[in-house]
Amino acid sequence: MERRIKVTFLGPVASFSHQAAVEFFGESAELLPRISFAHTLSAVQQNEADYAIIPCENSTNGAVVQTFDLLADPNNFYRDVKVCGAHYLTVHHCLLARRSVFTRPYDYGSVTKLYTHPQAWGQCESFLGADLKGIERQDVSSTSKAADIVSKDTERSAAIASRFSAGHYGLEVLKEHIEDKGDNITRFLVLRNSGSECTESGPLSDPINFRTPELSTSPVARKTLISFTVRQDTPGALADALLIFKSYGMNLTSINSRPSQKKNWQYVFFVECQGATLGEDDKAVAEILYRLQSVTEKCRHLGTWSE
Amino acid sequence: MERRIKVTFLGPVASFSHQAAVEFFGESAELLPRISFAHTLSAVQQNEADYAIIPCENSTNGAVVQTFDLLADPNNFYRDVKVCGAHYLTVHHCLLARRSVFTRPYDYGSVTKLYTHPQAWGQCESFLGADLKGIERQDVSSTSKAADIVSKDTERSAAIASRFSAGHYGLEVLKEHIEDKGDNITRFLVLRNSGSECTESGPLSDPINFRTPELSTSPVARKTLISFTVRQDTPGALADALLIFKSYGMNLTSINSRPSQKKNWQYVFFVECQGATLGEDDKAVAEILYRLQSVTEKCRHLGTWSE
Structure with missing residues (x-):
C-alpha cells in the first residue's frame, strides 16, 4: 500500500x-x-x-x-x-448560512447577525453596504471560525467565509464572490x-x-530563496551582496528584510531570484552562496523550486 | 510674538x-x-x-x-x-495606578485588575509572571487608553503604560522598566x-x-530615502536600480518593499542610503534620481535629513 x-x-x-x-x-x-x-x-x-x-x-x-x-x-x-x-x-469570500434557513430569493434583510474575521468586513464593503446594512456584526478569530459558529447557531445568522469552509461545515452558499476586489x-x-x-x-x-499539468507545455520558472545578514560595520555590503546575484545572471524577483532578532537595526535580507537562462540555476546558486560568504555575516540557501 | x-x-x-x-x-x-x-x-x-x-x-x-x-x-x-x-x-513600560491607592512597599498581590494593549503583556512576561500572577487582565486598544481607564477607575486596578502617560493622567509609577527586553x-x-x-x-x-546638541561635536550622518517601482517585464531592473546608488557612492542602509497598490506582485521599493563622503549627498542624490528614471517606472525622492 x-x-x-x-x-x-x-x-x-x-x-x-x-x-x-x-x-x-x-x-x-x-x-x-x-x-x-x-x-x-x-x-x-x-x-x-x-x-x-x-x-x-x-x-x-x-x-x-x-x-x-x-x-x-x-x-x-x-x-x-x-x-x-x-x-x-485566490481568496474569495461568500455569504454562508445553515441550509434551508433562507429560501430563494434570499431576503438578506432577515439575517439577524453576521460573523467573520475583522479584515473581511473591509474586503466586502460594497456588498455589505448595499444588501446587509445595519445588521449586527460579530468579530471572530478567523473566517472558518465564523462558518463553524453559524453551523451550530439556532438563529438566522450568516458567516462571511470561503466556499471551502461551507463544504467543511455543511453550510449553504447564499452568495459568492462578495469581495470588492476580485484579485x-x-x-x-x-x-x-x-x-x-x-x-x-x-x-x-x-x-x-504533480498537479501542474499546464507547466508541461511551458518552460518551468525556477526560483531560489537565499537569506543573508550583512556586517553592520561594513558600508556598501548590501549592494555588494546584491551585485553577486547579478554577476551570476540571477534576476532579483523580490527582496524582503526583517530585524535579525540578534542585534537592533541589523537585518536579515531575503532575496528571491530567478535564472536568466533556464536550467543553469544550480551551478549559479552554488557559486553565489560561496561568494556571499565573503561579504555577509551569515547566509543560507532556503531552497530552489519550480513554479 | x-x-x-x-x-x-x-x-x-x-x-x-x-x-x-x-x-x-x-x-x-x-x-x-x-x-x-x-x-x-x-x-x-x-x-x-x-x-x-x-x-x-x-x-x-x-x-x-x-x-x-x-x-x-x-x-x-x-x-x-x-x-x-x-x-x-525607547519604549519602556511601567506599572501605573491612581495615587495613594497602593502604599510602599507595594503589595502587587492586592491589584484587582490589569489593563494594557495585548502586545504589552508579552513584553512584560517576567515581571507579570513573578509579581502579578493570576490577576485578571483586560485588553484595551492602546497603553495610553489603559492609563486613562485606570485614572478613572474606583477599584484597585493598574495599567501597563509609559511614564509619559502616567504624567498625562496623573498616575503614580509603582514600578518602571518592567519590560523583559530593555532595548x-x-x-x-x-x-x-x-x-x-x-x-x-x-x-x-x-x-x-535643534534639540540634538550631541551632534554639534560629531559629524552629522545624512540619510536619504528614495522610493521606486521597476517595470515588471524587465528582469534585472531591481539590481540595475540598486547599482546606481552604489555607482554614486551611496551606501544602502535599508531596503523595504510593499505591494504597489496598482498591480499584483509589483512592488514599491524604499531604499534608504547614506553618502560615503559627508556633504556630497545632494549632488549624488540628484544624479541618482536622474539615472533611476531610465530603469524604473516611477521614482521619488522622499527626503534627505540629518540624524
Missing part, C-alpha cells in the same frame, strides 16, 4: 492554509492542522510531517512577516527545512526536510507531473 | 507618537493628535500642520507597513510631503511640506542647533 503524504498547515480546519494544502496536495494527503506556523516548521524539521504549507505573501497586504521571521531562524531550529514549491490561492491572492510556500528521503524522490522533485 | 510650530501625530493623547513629538519638538510646540497616519500626512500636505511625526520601524517588530504604504502614495495625495528628520524613542526602540520619521516656507528655514534645516 502506498504511504500517504503528510502535510501540516496552520489550522483551524477549513482555514485558507487548509484550502491551499488541499488544492496543492489533493484530497488523498494526510492533513495535519497545527496551532502556529512555528509548529508546522517543527513538524517538518522533526520529520513528523513530509511537507508544510505556509503563506508568505498576499497581493494586497504584502509579506507575511511571521513566516519570514521563522525562515530567518536565528536559533537554527529549522536548519533542514527548505522551500520546495509555491502555491497561489486578492495569497502565495504559499511548500516546505520539506532536506534530509528526508521520503520527499527527495517525491512528487515535488518532478513538478511537471 | 513667535509663531508656535504645529506638529501632528497619531493619537490618542499620551500615545508613543505623542511622546515622540514632545521629545523631538519640545513642550512649546502645538501638538495636534489625529485619528490615523493618513490624517497626519494630509495635515502636512494641506499646510494645516508644519510637521508630522510617524513611526516607521521598531527594533523588534520591523517596518511599520502602514507608514510605507502611505509613503508609496499611489494616488499622489501627499506629493509635497518629505522626510526632514528622524527620532528614536525596544521605535524609529520615527519627521515630515514637512516641501513647499512650506515656514519650515524651510525652520529648526530642522539646521539640525545642529
Whole structure:
C-alpha cells in the first residue's frame, strides 16, 4: 500500500492554509492542522510531517512577516527545512448560512447577525453596504471560525467565509464572490526536510507531473530563496551582496528584510531570484552562496523550486 | 510674538507618537493628535500642520507597513510631503495606578485588575509572571487608553503604560522598566511640506542647533530615502536600480518593499542610503534620481535629513 503524504498547515480546519494544502496536495494527503506556523516548521524539521504549507505573501497586504521571521531562524531550529514549491490561492469570500434557513430569493434583510474575521468586513464593503446594512456584526478569530459558529447557531445568522469552509461545515452558499476586489491572492510556500528521503524522490522533485499539468507545455520558472545578514560595520555590503546575484545572471524577483532578532537595526535580507537562462540555476546558486560568504555575516540557501 | 510650530501625530493623547513629538519638538510646540497616519500626512500636505511625526520601524517588530504604504502614495495625495528628520524613542513600560491607592512597599498581590494593549503583556512576561500572577487582565486598544481607564477607575486596578502617560493622567509609577527586553526602540520619521516656507528655514534645516546638541561635536550622518517601482517585464531592473546608488557612492542602509497598490506582485521599493563622503549627498542624490528614471517606472525622492 502506498504511504500517504503528510502535510501540516496552520489550522483551524477549513482555514485558507487548509484550502491551499488541499488544492496543492489533493484530497488523498494526510492533513495535519497545527496551532502556529512555528509548529508546522517543527513538524517538518522533526520529520513528523513530509511537507508544510505556509503563506508568505498576499497581493494586497504584502509579506507575511511571521513566516519570514521563522525562515530567518536565528536559533537554527529549522536548519533542514527548505522551500520546495509555491502555491497561489485566490481568496474569495461568500455569504454562508445553515441550509434551508433562507429560501430563494434570499431576503438578506432577515439575517439577524453576521460573523467573520475583522479584515473581511473591509474586503466586502460594497456588498455589505448595499444588501446587509445595519445588521449586527460579530468579530471572530478567523473566517472558518465564523462558518463553524453559524453551523451550530439556532438563529438566522450568516458567516462571511470561503466556499471551502461551507463544504467543511455543511453550510449553504447564499452568495459568492462578495469581495470588492476580485484579485486578492495569497502565495504559499511548500516546505520539506532536506534530509528526508521520503520527499527527495517525491512528487515535488518532478513538478511537471504533480498537479501542474499546464507547466508541461511551458518552460518551468525556477526560483531560489537565499537569506543573508550583512556586517553592520561594513558600508556598501548590501549592494555588494546584491551585485553577486547579478554577476551570476540571477534576476532579483523580490527582496524582503526583517530585524535579525540578534542585534537592533541589523537585518536579515531575503532575496528571491530567478535564472536568466533556464536550467543553469544550480551551478549559479552554488557559486553565489560561496561568494556571499565573503561579504555577509551569515547566509543560507532556503531552497530552489519550480513554479 | 513667535509663531508656535504645529506638529501632528497619531493619537490618542499620551500615545508613543505623542511622546515622540514632545521629545523631538519640545513642550512649546502645538501638538495636534489625529485619528490615523493618513490624517497626519494630509495635515502636512494641506499646510494645516508644519510637521508630522510617524513611526516607521521598531527594533523588534520591523517596518511599520502602514507608514510605507502611505509613503508609496499611489494616488499622489501627499506629493509635497518629505522626510526632514528622524527620532528614536525607547519604549519602556511601567506599572501605573491612581495615587495613594497602593502604599510602599507595594503589595502587587492586592491589584484587582490589569489593563494594557495585548502586545504589552508579552513584553512584560517576567515581571507579570513573578509579581502579578493570576490577576485578571483586560485588553484595551492602546497603553495610553489603559492609563486613562485606570485614572478613572474606583477599584484597585493598574495599567501597563509609559511614564509619559502616567504624567498625562496623573498616575503614580509603582514600578518602571518592567519590560523583559530593555532595548525596544521605535524609529520615527519627521515630515514637512516641501513647499512650506515656514519650515524651510525652520529648526530642522539646521539640525545642529535643534534639540540634538550631541551632534554639534560629531559629524552629522545624512540619510536619504528614495522610493521606486521597476517595470515588471524587465528582469534585472531591481539590481540595475540598486547599482546606481552604489555607482554614486551611496551606501544602502535599508531596503523595504510593499505591494504597489496598482498591480499584483509589483512592488514599491524604499531604499534608504547614506553618502560615503559627508556633504556630497545632494549632488549624488540628484544624479541618482536622474539615472533611476531610465530603469524604473516611477521614482521619488522622499527626503534627505540629518540624524
